[in-house]
Structure formats: C-alpha cells, structure tokens
Amino acid sequence: MFPEKNQAQAWQVTRMVKKIGIIGCGAMGSEIADYISRNLGDRLKIIAVADIDSGKAEALSSRIKPKPSVASSIEEVINKSDIIIEAASGDISGEVAEKADALKKDVLIMSTGGLLKKQHLVEKINSGHSSIHIPSGAVCGLDGLKSAMTGAVRSVTLTTRKPLKGLAGSPYLKEKNIDIEKIDKETLIYSGTAGEAIKYFPQNINVAVTLSICGIGPDKTNVKIFTSPEYTRNTHEIEIEGEFGRLWTRTENMPSKNNPKTSQLAIFSAIAKLKEII
Ligand SMILES: NC(=O)c1ccc[n+]([C@@H]2O[C@H](COP(=O)([O-])OP(=O)(O)OC[C@H]3O[C@@H](n4cnc5c(N)ncnc54)[C@H](O)[C@@H]3O)[C@@H](O)[C@H]2O)c1
Structure with a gap:
C-alpha cells in the first residue's frame, strides 16, 4: 500500500x-x-x-x-x-x-x-x-440514555447517596442551616432538578449535569441526594423511563483517597x- x-x-x-x-x-x-x-x-x-x-x-x-x-x-x-x-x-x-x-x-x-x-x-x-x-x-448508563434519546424519554432520575464528608461545605447546607455532623441516620438532604442541584452542590453533583446534557436537560432531570453516617461509598442510581422501556443502573463508588467528594x-x-x- x-x-x-x-x-x-x-x-x-x-x-x-x-x-x-x-x-x-x-x-x-x-x-x-x-x-x-x-x-x-x-x-x-x-x-x-x-x-x-x-x-x-x-x-x-x-x-x-x-x-x-x-x-x-x-x-x-x-x-x-x-x-x-x-x-x-x-x-x-x-x-x-x-x-x-x-x-x-x-x-x-x-x-x-x-x-x-x-x-x-x-x-x-x-x-x-x-x-x-x-x-x-462516576456512573454507568450514559450509553443507554443516549440511545434512548432517539425515541421519547419520559423521565430521568438520579438518586445519589454520599457519606457525610462527601457533602460537607456545600452551599446548600449553609443556606438551609444544616449541620451535617449532627445527622445520625439516613436522611434525604435534597430533592429537585439537576439544574438547581448543581447550584447548591457545585462540587458534589456534576454527574447530574452530565446526565442532563446526555438526556432531557437540567430542568427535567430529577435528583435526590441522601446521606447517612453509615454510608462509606458514593452510590449513584440512575432510572430512565421512555419509549424504549426502563433502564436502571447502580454504581457503588469508592471515594478518592485525596478528596471524599470525588469518586475514584x-x-x-x-x-x-x-x-x-x-
Ligand atoms: N464529572 C464528574 O463526574 C465529576 C466527578 C468528580 C468531581 N468532578 C469535578 O471535577 C473537578 C475536580 O475535582 P477534584 O476532586 O480534583 O477537586 P479538588 O478540590 O481536589 O481539586 C480542584 C483543584 O482546582 C483548583 N481550582 C479551583 N478553582 C480554580 C480556578 N478557578 N482556577 C484554577 N484552579 C482552580 C483548586 O485549588 C484545587 O486544587 C471539581 O470541579 C469536581 O466538582 C466531576
């Protein structure tokens, strides 16, 4: 040749x-x-x-x-x-x-x-x-979401579970006057849209934005954030429903040893x- x-x-x-x-x-x-x-x-x-x-x-x-x-x-x-x-x-x-x-x-x-x-x-x-x-x-399932977008997608929900120190220092806790150290059981800290979530948790929930860019946008992507003193991993569950059917993924991440907010x-x-x- x-x-x-x-x-x-x-x-x-x-x-x-x-x-x-x-x-x-x-x-x-x-x-x-x-x-x-x-x-x-x-x-x-x-x-x-x-x-x-x-x-x-x-x-x-x-x-x-x-x-x-x-x-x-x-x-x-x-x-x-x-x-x-x-x-x-x-x-x-x-x-x-x-x-x-x-x-x-x-x-x-x-x-x-x-x-x-x-x-x-x-x-x-x-x-x-x-x-x-x-x-x-720190998630899997974006390939499925991109494929699903070829047809109609009804809902995209991210449910994130982070240890207490994975959320420490976020503007949301300050604004709502939540002392994260006082949380002693599994607690739903936040429920709302991805667009709002990233303003409240700019260093903790980029994954919600990634998901909304690949999918139905920041105002329609739902986000729930739980925390608990019992959690040791950053866990992300994605649930997508649409014309294709239903998709559910769960990723249990070890936090980075250098920054607990970031998953390995x-x-x-x-x-x-x-x-x-x-
Ligand atoms: N896309 C994802 O799924 C995902 C996952 C985890 C973290 N992140 C994001 O990735 C970024 C890096 O994460 P990390 O764990 O290394 O965070 P980190 O806090 O350990 O490091 C960020 C570094 O950037 C520096 N920095 C901050 N603002 C800056 C600016 N304006 N100009 C130059 N440097 C600046 C800081 O001084 C720090 O050294 C963060 O924004 C984090 O929220 C994204």
Missing part, C-alpha cells in the same frame, strides 16, 4: 507525543498526571499545569518528569497544549471549554456544571461538532477518555 519509508513516516505521525495541559491540580488533576507519567509517557507529555492555588501547581509540577511549567493563566495552558484537562471548578470550566474548542483542541471537562452557563456549547457537544469531551464520571471511578473515567482520544 505505502512505500516502506512513507509507512514508517505515517506511523511516526500517528505516534506523535501529544502535549497535555492540566487546569486544577487537586485530587483529579494530580491522579491523572501521576497516571500519565507512570503509564502513558511514550504517548503523552504534561507540558503545563495551573491552579488558582499556585502552591498546588508547583507541588504537582515538581513531582513530574520532565517537569511541566506552571502556567499563570488558562490561555497559557490552552495555547501550549494539544489536549487540555479541566479538573478545577465550574466557575471556569465553561470558559476553558469555549477557548479550547475555538482552537479545535481536545478538552476534557470534569466540572460539567459550568457548561450549563454556555448553552451553545451544550448544543455543540450534543451535535458532535465540538472538540469538548465529557467523561462518564470519575478519575478513572477521565483517564479512559484520554486513552480513547489518543
């Missing part, structure tokens, strides 16, 4: 090392970076890291070889990288997605809640005409998506 030299060149092109930029050097950003340096070094090179807390960016940068630069802005990370991983906050994820997509650079968005502020991006993602990737996070599977899902891209 190809003369031998061209074939070798074509192979080299497809095996080109891609430059990775990481925005957010907390549990997720750090674990992804560690995985890349340990297992994907022949395909990926972390070129730049950034965090609002420069100490965290410095700490991550100094443990990776070769040492990535510590960037001082989102733009710097995007400009230097082929693939950008956002693992920071819904306050900036929409902007990161928009800027990377404008340059046609692959970008993984973990803080999916921030995408709701950029409806045009949600439409672009769903039309398949963007370079924005949303990993499946969500971190693995980012790595799996990254492998899919390359």
Whole structure:
C-alpha cells in the first residue's frame, strides 16, 4: 500500500507525543498526571499545569518528569497544549471549554456544571461538532440514555447517596442551616432538578449535569441526594423511563483517597477518555 519509508513516516505521525495541559491540580488533576507519567509517557507529555492555588501547581509540577511549567493563566495552558484537562471548578470550566474548542483542541471537562452557563456549547457537544469531551464520571448508563434519546424519554432520575464528608461545605447546607455532623441516620438532604442541584452542590453533583446534557436537560432531570453516617461509598442510581422501556443502573463508588467528594471511578473515567482520544 505505502512505500516502506512513507509507512514508517505515517506511523511516526500517528505516534506523535501529544502535549497535555492540566487546569486544577487537586485530587483529579494530580491522579491523572501521576497516571500519565507512570503509564502513558511514550504517548503523552504534561507540558503545563495551573491552579488558582499556585502552591498546588508547583507541588504537582515538581513531582513530574520532565517537569511541566506552571502556567499563570488558562490561555497559557490552552495555547501550549494539544489536549487540555479541566479538573478545577465550574466557575471556569465553561470558559476553558469555549477557548479550547475555538482552537479545535481536545478538552476534557470534569466540572460539567459550568457548561450549563454556555448553552451553545451544550448544543455543540450534543451535535458532535465540538472538540469538548465529557467523561462518564462516576456512573454507568450514559450509553443507554443516549440511545434512548432517539425515541421519547419520559423521565430521568438520579438518586445519589454520599457519606457525610462527601457533602460537607456545600452551599446548600449553609443556606438551609444544616449541620451535617449532627445527622445520625439516613436522611434525604435534597430533592429537585439537576439544574438547581448543581447550584447548591457545585462540587458534589456534576454527574447530574452530565446526565442532563446526555438526556432531557437540567430542568427535567430529577435528583435526590441522601446521606447517612453509615454510608462509606458514593452510590449513584440512575432510572430512565421512555419509549424504549426502563433502564436502571447502580454504581457503588469508592471515594478518592485525596478528596471524599470525588469518586475514584470519575478519575478513572477521565483517564479512559484520554486513552480513547489518543
Ligand atoms: N464529572 C464528574 O463526574 C465529576 C466527578 C468528580 C468531581 N468532578 C469535578 O471535577 C473537578 C475536580 O475535582 P477534584 O476532586 O480534583 O477537586 P479538588 O478540590 O481536589 O481539586 C480542584 C483543584 O482546582 C483548583 N481550582 C479551583 N478553582 C480554580 C480556578 N478557578 N482556577 C484554577 N484552579 C482552580 C483548586 O485549588 C484545587 O486544587 C471539581 O470541579 C469536581 O466538582 C466531576
């Protein structure tokens, strides 16, 4: 098919090392970076890291070889990288997605809640005409939901169970004056829409937004959040009813050792998506 030299060149092109930029050097950003340096070094090179807390960016940068630069802005990370991983906050994820997509650079968005502020991006993602990737996070069943959307979908409900410290510090608890440490039995903390849930629990329920982007939208996706001192895992149940029938999934997640709000599977899902891209 190809003369031998061209074939070798074509192979080299497809095996080109891609430059990775990481925005957010907390549990997720750090674990992804560690995985890349340990297992994907022949395909990926972390070129730049950034965090609002420069100490965290410095700490991550100094443990990776070769040492990535510590960037001082989102733009710097995007400009230097082929693939950008956002693992920071819904306050900036929409902007990161928009800027990377404008340059046609692959970008993984973990803080999916921030995408709701950029409806045009949600439409672009769903039309398949963007370079924005949303990993499946800590749930299974999104493939079924996407298929179900070909027909009529009547309801989508996410029931999440998180240990007390998986919800600590959320704006909802402050607003409702709930002392999470005083909860002594299984309690329904929240029931409402995904769109409202992500405002009250911006760091705890991105999965609800992921589900609503793939499905019937943030105002029609129902969310229930339970907590209990007995819980040790972040459990997500998804129930979907529609023309296709009924689908029910349950994922029992170990929380990340570095952040109890984040499930280990969500971190693995980012790595799996990254492998899919390359
Ligand atoms: N999609 C999903 O299913 C899913 C699952 C778990 C977590 N998340 C989200 O992914 C993100 C990362 O999770 P994590 O467990 O690593 O959180 P983390 O709190 O451990 O780390 C977040 C890091 O981002 C930094 N940061 C915050 N705001 C920033 C900003 N404006 N600019 C730059 N850096 C900023 C923080 O200083 C911190 O180091 C969070 O937004 C979290 O809510 C999504």
